[in-house]
Amino acid sequence: MVLIHGAMAQAQVASEASAQSSIAPSQSVAASDSGGLAGDIIVTARRREEALSRVPITVSALSNESLREKSIRSLDQLQQSVPGLTISSAGGSSNPTINIRGQDRPNLGEAAPPVVTYFADVPMNYIASIVPTYDLASVQVLKGPQGTLFGRNTTGGAVLIYPVAPNFETGGYISAGYGNYNKIEAEGAVNLPIVDEHIALRIAGQRIKRDGYVKMATGGDREDINDTSFRVSLLLQANDDLKNVTIYDDVAWHRSGDGPILTHVYGGPIALRSAALAPYYDCNVSITCDIDLAFARQQAAGVRKNWGEKHSYLRTRATGLSNTTTWNIGDITLKNIFGYRTAKTDNLAETDGVDLTLITAVNRAMLRQYTEEFQIQGSFLDDKLQTILGAFYLKSEPNGPSGLALGTFSPPSRPSMILSYRTQVSKAIFGAITYDFSGLVEGLKLDAGLRRTQDKTDSCSVGYPAIIPFDFGTPLATEDQCENGGSVVVNNTAYSTLGTQVSSKSKAWTWNIGLNYQATSDIFLYVTTRHGYRAGGVNTPLFSTTAPRSLAQFQSYSPETVQDFELGAKVAWRTGAIHGNFNIDVFRAKYKNTQRNVNGLANFDLDGDTSNDPSAGSIVINAGTSRVQGIDFDTNIYFNRNLSINAFASYNDHKYLTLGTPDILASTTAFPSTAEATAFRYAPKLTLGGGVRYEARLGEDAGNLVMNVDAYRSSRIYFGSFKDDLNLSQSAYALVNARIDWQKLMGTSVTASLYMRNIFNKTYANGAANSASSAGFASLLFAEPRMYGVQMRIEF
Template identity: 50%
Template sequence: MLSGCATLALHGTTAFAQTGNADTKTHASADQAAENLGVQDIVVTARRKEEALSRVPIAVSAFSSETLAKKSITSMDQLTQSTPGLIFGKSGGTTNPQIVIRGQTRANVGDAAQPVLTYFADVPLPYFASILPVYDLASVQVLKGPQGTLFGRNSTSGAVLVYPNAPTYTWGGYLMGGYGNYDNREVEGALNLPIMEDHIALRIAGRRQIRDGYTKVTLPDGAVQDRDNLNDYYYRASLLVEPFDGLKNVTVFDSVKWNRNGDGTIFGNTYPTGTARLFPAAFDCGTSASCDIDLAAARQKTLGVRRGFGDFPIYTNTLVTGLSNTTTLNLGNITLKNILGQRLSKYRNLTDTDGTEMLLTSVNTDNNIHQFSEEFQVQGDFFDNRVHAIAGIFYLKVHPGRPQFQTYGAFQRPGVSLPTSISAYRRSTSKSAFGQVTLDVTSKLKIDLGIRYNKDKLTACSAGYQINAPYLPDSSEVLTEDGCYNGQNITKTQFGVTSTSIVKGTVASAASSATTWNIGVNYQVTPELFVYATARKGYRAGGVNTPVLGGLFLPYQSYGPETVRDYEAGAKWKFNVGGVPGNVNFDIFTGKYKNSQRGINGLAANQDGDGDPLTDPALSTLIVNAGTARVRGFDFDATVEPTRGLTLTGFVSYNAEEYLDNGLAGTPFINTSAFPLNPKEVAFQYAPEWTFGGSMTAEKEVETLGTLALSVDAYHSSRVYFTNDKNNYILSQKPYTTVNGRLDVREILGSKIDLGFYVRNIFKKVYKTGASNSAISSGYDSVFYAEPRMYGAQIRINF
């Protein structure tokens, strides 16, 4: 999408991202006319160099730190309500964010490549636990469409670039504290320290937030657990070193730590026997909601969406750390850049998937992922700056940091079933070489030509085996990596009888490669009007399903790469009519996805036909190549300043998604609960057809008080599906609208103190954000709900 709501608060601000050649202000001359119009631009790095947003020939939405603050955005998922065409889905829990752009999302199980990648300080984040807090940031940039040339780990529908505030040679910082409902306590701050003038500077920032949960869950012993709470720690340290003119090195260390109780799952609906429901008597007693699934569903209807029941106390423990090091050497018209990244994601959670006290289904996950990445770039301007070129190489490696497991169980009662543990050890590499050239044919006409070669490989050893407990397994029940390859004795106690079994994993691998490209042309029609068109090929690597599969599912142990051909055209117009400045941005696109990767959820037990539950797909879900899909649509946004201090914005995003053929016809996946037979009935999960947004910001200086600023924004979404089936309205969210507001008093009485009051979800709209269990074949569903109305006050001291 284009600039979207990004310019909401940018009429007096220009924000610079941390990347690019700082000595090459490519936007300066192009923006002179815009400045004459009274409109200033935000600078983005969507093409790995600094450019004015209004002159970038791709769809981009960008947010400065000021914009994020004015919208009270403290988490990445809140960007949904301010960005055309960007959706943050919630499937399986908060630690598994699903970013949706142009109808594409990642499966909620497995480690399939993201169609939308998140980058922090130019380093791609791992697929799991891609968690980034919003504090002390320079900018957030949302790129739409395939990123097939310039960005490290390929994706087929977009990228989100997050840049922290970089150290400077000026002493300063800020300290913010806040309090809100649900006993929300937050403190945040940053300190910028110039250590050696023009040579060394350090910036330290952090955030701490504690908040009670808004979902109260009663456990079998009568205790009540607070779910959807916050108990988060964030900190970051950035070091700038410039030993001599032209050489710049920036190192950023960041840490995210969550000690939360977990997400509040609300029991939804039950399904009749005709949908393959077949409950043991232990869950169909007919006497109490504690042992009858239908009675539990009826009870939940009386409780509402903020109260529920659970099996046991759950938790979400997450530690994500990262180190990025960017070295830039300016050699005149040539710039060398090296970007080194290390990411470590540790998370362990116990999830109550059903939202009852009956132990219907639960999942215990323990993952530890190490990722290393290295990227080297060469950029240059040649032939009197008429040719700009960039070339580079990229390498990424992911490997497990310690024994990992995922334990899940269905209908876990003695004599009914035992939970299954899946140990999977995945190692993957991604290698690529890329280059792109921008040719200034005339002073107004430019052509972009880019190409990238990608090579990916994934190897996994995995095994499924039954254990005694649905959570907190004994160390003797965790399959080690060596044991997976060589056969390991697993000691387990089944109904009081201790036994030992030999477990040996199966090794599966997937290798894929592709050449992707970008061809674009843009033309500066007038100083106010910029138009462009581009054609791109994108690629998403193939992967492996775990554990070892059996029977009819054996051919689907791995899945192939996904490719997309995308075409986009757009226009960006700045205007000043009668002294009223503003801008209008528009793009239209179409993309065809071949071998579309799709998570097939809701596979019935023993649907593979081999009679062995240990070879059934993890959580009844597989990732498969589901055929050819097409996504078409447009994005429109406008910003206008009718009077000084008043800014109005609005956006519309339309996405029409459909399957042109069904690549699963004749496979065991075709049924109403897994994947519809008719491709026209396939729903694109977490991808609404229409989204609308608008905002109003008014600022006024009040003598002796300070600057008053009022901001109100609204967001509307059409129906959102949580399953593959368009006919399943039950597991979907009907159209909804939310409204947020904020009032600030800045520089109170001429001081450096700001006071702010915020309200999110002013009208207490109740709506679902995702499904915890969307497998209809299990006989029930369960969902997550969005936050209720949140409000509070913040005080900030700038120094």
């Protein structure tokens, strides 16, 4: 899939590469110049330079220029420019849920993700996988199973993010802006050649501060921004064949947190809605003790005000160190990618937005992750045979106390602390080839790849009461205390910290094979099939085997596998001065042992012991067999040097074929009982989009005006697992954005910009704060209202 938003080569804003590829950190997309019009895109797709129109799998990519022209300031806004991509804050703003082709990771817990985010070829932690969009070379969205060419195994896709790399020219930029909600932003980068042709340094940073758009009746606001980020990149180059790039990045968030809005109280007598809820919040006399009265107040106030916890907060810190060495030896290239990442998040959140203390959680996670990847790339037989062989290793482990203090209405006087220390290890070897059969059939090539992956998870968890009043001031058992025993004192009572330890192992062969055919100079066809895998895992803590509704059968879950098939075509055309292209692919994928999240399980087992309730009231189960099929299409038309348009569409038909939901979940409405009743979360069936770009040349001394208008539409999105529960969904909605850039202002290196996102101020939800309907209420998180501002950028 290709998105090309622009008419001029130097303003090329989108491209496509192989779905199992990456653009090297030192490179960005490039285009040949054809009379000033955008020509063919050159990408380092499958670890080598290839023309975009000859890459045989789907990926959408946006350049730095594209991100600016579309006013994309956070990764969640990518979905308005990439068909079939959904990014939600359901797991919290610092832990986004990314969905591609119906696959997303649980918004709670530590299951292996079906979509992995990479920064500079290094996979990010499963928490705090946030990357600011400043000073980037490209962002790519890959669709379908990944793994035979790089990184970690996935069943849904990957998001690849590459920063601008150092070079041997002095330069950089500074940028500042101001917008509504008192938004103040500043960023910049400087590139310094230290030793010509040998050492270069690039330093970049960003600071953004903005008030929140959900006002709290108790004072303050939510959905604010208070972020600081910086990045340092060092290039060491012995010669054209041997170079090393080291990147350190740091992101710090100090926000007030998300702003949940109570949007529904389920009908019928409150005792039927939730037996646990009725004794505490059905007094019928005061908002402080009656959920129906609190809901009526929220409805009158709208979705930009709530009565939530005044002292909520979201503190996140993510750091990364990557080192990439590339050595070309004739027809062989050796590449080593080392990564070390840390993530820490501390979040006091509640799910209802009212002052009833329904469900409140303090979540703290501290992780460190090591990755190592080595590749041998080769070109043989007069370049007819292209090969890659590689090995991958990942270890994620605790880096301090990690756990969840959970306070619920069932009952409100017994909040619990559940600590979970989890170590995950993934090992793999992989290889792929491309062979040119042009000697037999001109333009015909074969692609094939194979991977062997082994995964292991070891977990120790322990639970005990939290302090009263509810707070994260409860003493935290360390990993050593969990594994070897000890005690903590809570509410003047000593509790043992000896935890329960569970493990899970899984392994699989995955592969892909395909043919691509350059039928003419303007028509490229391809077909491929892939077998993908996602690791199994464990749920924590150790569940009681004697509880009235025991969850012991869900202590672990099996790997998920997928077999997909994809057929595509890329076509270029010209009629006089007008030219363009269109790209289309159809796909079908079948998933077995589909991994899905089940929420709302606090006190589910009815044993009265909160210490053995699932962490965050959530588990992962294998939900049976599912099928996803659909079609992606995009087109670009260039009328002249000044005017171009683009449009895209993605249709995804999701369906469960069989459902393996045990009766214990179905009978208690924790999860649907039939395949027909089960929804795919965060996976709209149809997304549409498009844009117009017009450039007015004002003259050499005046500069250029570049105007962009783009629109996006999504069909209904389900936030829960039940198709018939539309309260946990967002109906179809459409957005329009616009931006004007005055480039080379009056002959200078200054660009002045005016932007507006969500022009018509559409109110829509982008995730659920509470998706467990068994709790008796639903609450949603709402996306940004109309946002506008001005920016000034100076390049030097």
